[in-house]
Amino acid sequence: MTSNIAESLNSWLLEAREKPVLPMFEQLRKQLMKWYMERRVKENETTGLLVKDVASKIMVRFSLIRLTKVSCNTRARRYRILESEPLVEYEIESKHTGRGYIVRFDQQTCTCRKWQLKGYPCAHGLAVILTMKEDPQLFAKSFFRLDAYHATYENHIYAPNSHENVGPSEYRPRQAEVAAEDSEDSDNGLLPPTTRRGPRAPKKRRIRTQIEIDQDAEPISKRLFRCGRCGGVGHSRRTCNEVIRN
Numbered sequence: 001m002t003s004n005i006a007e008s009l010n011s012w013l014l015e016a017r018e019k020p021v022l023p024m025f026e027q028l029r030k031q032l033m034k035w036y037m038e039r040r041v042k043e044n045e046t047t048g049l050l051v052k053d054v055a056s057k058i059m060v061r062f063s064l065i066r067l068t069k070v071s072c073n074t075r076a077r078r079y080r081i082l083e084s085e086p087l088v089e090y091e092i093e094s095k096h097t098g099r100g101y102i103v104r105f106d107q108q109t110c111t112c113r114k115w116q117l118k119g120y121p122c123a124h125g126l127a128v129i130l131t132m133k134e135d136p137q138l139f140a141k142s143f144f145r146l147d148a149y150h151a152t153y154e155n156h157i158y159a160p161n162s163h164e165n166v167g168p169s170e171y172r173p174r175q176a177e178v179a180a181e182d183s184e185d186s187d188n189g190l191l192p193p194t195t196r197r198g199p200r201a202p203k204k205r206r207i208r209t210q211i212e213i214d215q216d217a218e219p220i221s222k223r224l225f226r227c228g229r230c231g232g233v234g235h236s237r238r239t240c241n242e243v244i245r246n
Contacts (some may be wrong), residue, residue: 049137054144066165079127092124
């Protein structure tokens with residue numbers, strides 16, 4: 001429905017895209033190298049199966065950590081569990097709200113839809129996992145696991161010609177460049193295309209959707225004309241036919 005995910009990267013590209021092609025690629029490459037370096041060491045000290053952010057959210061839902069000086073209420077223990085089918089379907093009832101939820105343990109889904117949306121168990125699913133004495137980290141999506149995270153950033157980005165031992169004083173022109181200099185009169189050389197810049201400055205702001213335009217649009221109130229002769233509304237002095245009484 002929206003392009004919000006791409007906007008964070010697109011906002012950073014505003015500076016790079018003003019540069020020529022090669023400096024633009026160099027800035028993108030260096031920024032990607034910086035991101036990979038930071039994320040490669042981010043989870044080195046994390047223990048367990050999942051990344052730190054998701055594991056902490058599961059622990060908050062499981063209420064196994066202290067958020068204040070007094071331990072918080074156990075969220076996963078405030079539900080009553082009714083077993084419809086062992087290891088398949090469970091009915092969860094909240095003692096506080098009185099609402100009921102259906103947890104499909106075999107499909108890892110819940111009628112609150114948070115398990116499907118977030119990718120890790122909701123409080124109702126954790127109540128079932130707590131009853132079965134299972135590890136809740138085993139029921140999160142595979143892309144939240146540490147091995148998947150490390151595999152994402154295990155590849156390296158190298159600088160151009162990083163494997164060639166060529167310094168400024170050892171520069172040797174390529175054969176194509178030498179051949180081009182020797183045949184300056186040749187008609188086979190490839191020339192850059194003829195381009196013409198438009199009359200206006202290039203756009204930097206993204207094109208807004210109609211939904212965003214409608215949300216920000218304010219209702220325009222019509223101006224009410226007041227007559228200077230009688231003081232009435234809806235007509236002017238020139239068209240006033242009202243009787244003036246003193």
